[in-house]
Amino acid sequence: MTAVVIGGGLAGVAAALTLAERGAEVTLVRAGPGATALGWGAVDVAGASPDPGGLPWRDPVRGEPLSPAERLGFLLRSRPAHPYAALFPEGDPQRAVRAAKDAAVALDAWLRPEGLGLGGGLDATVLLANVRGALRVADLATADVAAGDVGSAESIVLADVPGLPGYDPRAAARLLAGELAALGLPARPIRVAPLALPDALRAEASRPARLAAALDAPDAAPLLAQAVAPLAAREGLILLPPVVGLARTLPLLAAASERAGCRVAELLGAPPWSPAGMRLDRALLAALARAGVSLVQGRALALGVEGDRVTAVELERADGGRERLAARAVVLATGRFSGGGLVESGDRVRESLLDLPVYDDRGRRLDGEPARRSLRRRYADPQPLFSGGIRVDGRLRAVGADGRPAQANVLAAGELVGGFDPAICRTGLGFALLSGRRAGEEASRLVAEAASA
Amino acid sequence: MNATRSFQVLVIGGGINGAGVARDLALRGVRVALVEKKDFGSGTTWASSGMIHGGLRYLQQDPEVTYHSCLDSGAIQRIAPQLVFRIPFLMPVFPEDPIGPELMEIGLEMYDRYQPLKNGRPHTRLSREQALRLEPALSPRIDCAFTLDEWGVDASRLVALNALDAAERGAEVHTHCEVLSLLREGGSGRVRGARVRDFVRGDELDLEAEVTLNATGPWAPALAALAGVELRLRPGKGIHLVFERRVSDVAIYARGVDGRDMFTFPHEQNSMAGTTDDDFYGDLDRVDVVEDEVRYVLQAMERSIPGIRRHRVIHSIAGVRPTLWGFGAYEDELSRDYEVLDHAARDGVSGFYSLVGGKLAAYRLMAEDASDRLCAELGVDAPCRTATAPLPGGASTPDVAEIARRFGVGWPAAVRLVFRHGDRAERVLAAVPAPRTLCDCEPLLDAELAHVARREGVRTLTDCALRVRLGVGGCQGAACAGAAGEVLARELGWDAERTAAEVAEFAAERWRAVAPILTGPQLPAMEIHRAVHRGSRPWSAPPPGATSRP
Structure with a gap:
């Protein structure tokens, strides 16, 4: 008798690892890489966005830049539909900050053995540039990019990797300068300098993931450090495109940083490629294996219900076989449309496993009608469809149309829970982490209760 | 002044x-x-099916149009051989069709007489079994099917x-x-x-x-x-639905609930389905596909291809025909x-x-x-030369395999380059030192973008959807628009803010083409599209929708 987590992005993995930490037997069912694997390196709890619907960079009244904790407070006060309200019903930002810090420590510990980690924090905003030069006003991020806080750098060097597609450091340097100006921050020197990699490594640059894999080779660290060293600038920051290894990113950056005598970090990714998300996904799967969570590659098809609780998860394994897992508690972490948690079928939007009610960020039901009904033609308009998801109660139990838990032992975490548009309100992975952790705690309590009953 | x-x-x-x-x-x-x-x-033109056919449809009421279309289709094949492709058509006949196989034979016999004008092959009649073997996606309810030969072009x-x-x-x-x-x-x-x-x-x-x-x-x-x-004029709106993959490698006729002929046909790696013809009184600068048009087209397609709804519609195209004025006639009957x-x-x-x-x-x-x-x-008396003078790149057709090998690009990329640029393909590939693929939906090379910016007068990123099919595949520019913007920025001297604005405008244009058809299978792609384009927008770019262009 175990807990079953459905969905293997950050929310699902956080829930499963939290359950495992508390001694529960956990099975995680995962159909494949989801939105987490498409990430770019940021894990924002309350990131600011230039979008009018996003969290602001400056206090609208005082004009001062907001700290992450202040943005979180602003969000708790002004966005009652955001699911942070379920996690922190008393609306106390300090409690939310403490929870975020605890969760960050846990995630960092999960990632470290894979040469990755978590950096940044809730006390100060970090300004992270992506490969195009756009700035992200962030809080948490994987440690390789969090070390690249542009705000605290007196001078910046963008490393050019000749032949790397989709990365034009000169264009990025120009945009970055404009971004600093747009945020009202002082200008600082931004240089572009070539990274003189040996020919054998340069030959791999046509595919970012291949270069990243090549840099994982045991003898690559000194070569990278040697190539980075000449770029060093005093009090400065050297930013590399996100190709520094797939499994040894932090050791590689540390060696390069030591040799160069200044901070060396990675840029955030951007389409079309982002080894960052892939790396995070791999590290999370490795953490599951270390914690003894059993992983089933497959898709949950249905939940078996007895009385007021779910007792089993029926699934189709990736090899085509069917399986029925007995469950004392279930965590739904299936995401939205790209994760498969929300689907449109029979000409209506629905939650895929229990047909739970789906609400947008204004509280309107979306699941009785086709997706196109809640689409706006103008791209600039808010899109209620993409803010939609299920609702949870204060213990993260998925709720039905009457506002009460749909089942006594079904919890939900991550973006399946609606009420915000992750493209605009930059809280997606942060909420996935915090809600995943809390759902894991709640699920372990349910498993223990069931065992003692 | x-x-x-x-x-x-x-x-x-x-x-x-x-x-x-x-x-x-x-x-x-x-x-x-x-x-x-x-x-x-x-x-x-963008909204056209790209069919340079005689129009079997016009044979009865407008044989002149059929004649001229067939004749000129032949001319286009001469002056732009790289840009035209043969489209075999399958025309299924159902038991309830008012025009049975015998009458159909007569019509197609007539049409065969025009085929030599456009290098078309004569029609053939297939038994039910033959037709289903050729195209298993066809409805098993058919009596028989006919084939006929048309030509397509990238309009x-x-x-x-x-x-x-x-x-x-x-x-x-x-x-x-x-x-x-x-x-x-x-x-x-x-x-x-x-x-x-x-x-x-x-x-x-x-x-x-x-x-x-x-x-x-x-x-x-x-x-x-x-x-x-x-x-x-009697402006007539027509729409096409675009499927992510080919529904079939041949074109297939379908009949609307009102008896109108429509078809689905392959175009690049997509299939398109259409078209409608409805009197249009709206704003010509805001022609959007609406829900009942989508349903009408899919309903028609479903009769010929019962599994059509399993295919993913990725975007839509709408346009308005400048049909000559006529009173008291249905849209289809107009000249x-x-x-x-x-x-x-x-x-x-x-x-x-x-x-x-x-x-x-x-x-x-x-x-x-x-x-x-x-x-x-x-008072100019120089003769017309357009029927014989080749269009740019049309003087000869280069060897695709040779080009792919010499420039180290994939075969699919080379095929498309020769299709669009003919004997100028090598010149296009020489535009950058080492051509790279920008998008995997359809292999589009940075060299081609650089070339059209330098030599063909491309001025905005949005132009590139029409010119080189940037971002019209499954990802709708989620993966490629940003990188493409940077290629154009280099060529056209855009600053970073202009580049960001061009990318945002491109994303907004694609949204307009997708929103009307956005249903189940395309929702994940557009969720990611929004995360990419709304979610990584720079602070220094103007807000979405703030463009000064119409």
Whole structure:
């Protein structure tokens, strides 16, 4: 008798690892890489966005830049539909900050053995540039990019990797300068300098993931450090495109940083490629294996219900076989449309496993009608469809149309829970982490209760 | 004070008709300017099926149109052999069809007589079993099926090539320039060109001309009104749905609930399905697909291909035909013929002509006719050469395998390059030191973007959807628009803010094409599209929708 987590992005993995930490037997069912694997390196709890619907960079009244904790407070006060309200019903930002810090420590510990980690924090905003030069006003991020806080750098060097597609450091340097100006921050020197990699490594640059894999080779660290060293600038920051290894990113950056005598970090990714998300996904799967969570590659098809609780998860394994897992508690972490948690079928939007009610960020039901009904033609308009998801109660139990838990032992975490548009309100992975952790705690309590009953 | 430039002819409208006339006149040595308010072919031409066929549909009521279309289809094959492709059609016959196999044979026998004009093969009749073996996706309810032979073309590329050839032969072409007013002698006399606004540069320009041609398609009445001339059309809206993959490698006829013929046909790696024909009274600059059109088309397709709804519709295309005015007829019964109107004789406004109506397949003939009339007025007696002079890249067809090998690019990328650029493919590949693929939906090379920016007058990122099919595949530009913006920025000297604004505008354009058809299978792709384009927008870019372009 175990807990079953459905969905293997950050929310699902956080829930499963939290359950495992508390001694529960956990099975995680995962159909494949989801939105987490498409990430770019940021894990924002309350990131600011230039979008009018996003969290602001400056206090609208005082004009001062907001700290992450202040943005979180602003969000708790002004966005009652955001699911942070379920996690922190008393609306106390300090409690939310403490929870975020605890969760960050846990995630960092999960990632470290894979040469990755978590950096940044809730006390100060970090300004992270992506490969195009756009700035992200962030809080948490994987440690390789969090070390690249542009705000605290007196001078910046963008490393050019000749032949790397989709990365034009000169264009990025120009945009970055404009971004600093747009945020009202002082200008600082931004240089572009070539990274003189040996020919054998340069030959791999046509595919970012291949270069990243090549840099994982045991003898690559000194070569990278040697190539980075000449770029060093005093009090400065050297930013590399996100190709520094797939499994040894932090050791590689540390060696390069030591040799160069200044901070060396990675840029955030951007389409079309982002080894960052892939790396995070791999590290999370490795953490599951270390914690003894059993992983089933497959898709949950249905939940078996007895009385007021779910007792089993029926699934189709990736090899085509069917399986029925007995469950004392279930965590739904299936995401939205790209994760498969929300689907449109029979000409209506629905939650895929229990047909739970789906609400947008204004509280309107979306699941009785086709997706196109809640689409706006103008791209600039808010899109209620993409803010939609299920609702949870204060213990993260998925709720039905009457506002009460749909089942006594079904919890939900991550973006399946609606009420915000992750493209605009930059809280997606942060909420996935915090809600995943809390759902894991709640699920372990349910498993223990069931065992003692 | 506006900058002023003088020409013999000003052609207004950069669709296939305007570009065709500009090329024709340039080949005759006439000094011509061509002005288009967006990009070449962005109006009706982009929305066309790209079929350069005789139109079996017109055989009964308009045999002249069929004849001319077939004849001119042959000419397009000569002058742009790289750009045309054979499309075999399957025409299923159902037990309840009013026109049974025997009557169908008679019609197709007739049509066969036109086939030699366009290098088409004669029709064949397939038994039910043969047809289902050839295309297992067909409905098993059919009695039998016929095959017939048509030709397709990349319509927006055809326009661009006509405009490019015109420019290379001395014409001056202006995209993203909208006509603000017509210049008149003494305020209300002879039309002497037009004042235009350049939306990209943000300035105005006077283009003076001895003769002005209105080739603005469905916008023709609005432009004519600027000269105080009343012109009537029966504008007919048509839509196409675009599927992510090919539904079939052949085109398949389908019948609408109202008996109209439609079809699904392969185009690049997509299939398209359409089209509709409905009287249109709305805003020509805001033609969007609506839900009942989507249902109507899918319902029709489903009868021929029962599994059609399993295929993912990724975007839609809508346009308005500039059909000639007719009263008391259904849309489909209206003539597909064209007219060249001399507004001096017709309305007492000299120096002003309109070219209205017509079909893509017969564009060259229409352009020739219009050019003849304009030349007569100008006293130019050079003959038309458009039926024989190759379009750019059309003089010979290079070996795809050889190009792929020499430049180290994949076969699929090389095939597309030769398709669009013919014997100029090598020149395109030489535009950058080591060509790289920008998008995996359809392998698009940075070299091609650099080339069209440098040599073919591309001015905005959005132009590239039409010119080189940027971002019209499954990802709708989620993966490629940003990188493509950087290639154009390098070529066109954009600063970072302009680049970000171009990428945002591109994303907004794709959204417009996707939103009307956004259903289950495409929702994950657009969720990611939004995360990419809304979620990584720079602070220094203008907010979405703040563009100054129309």
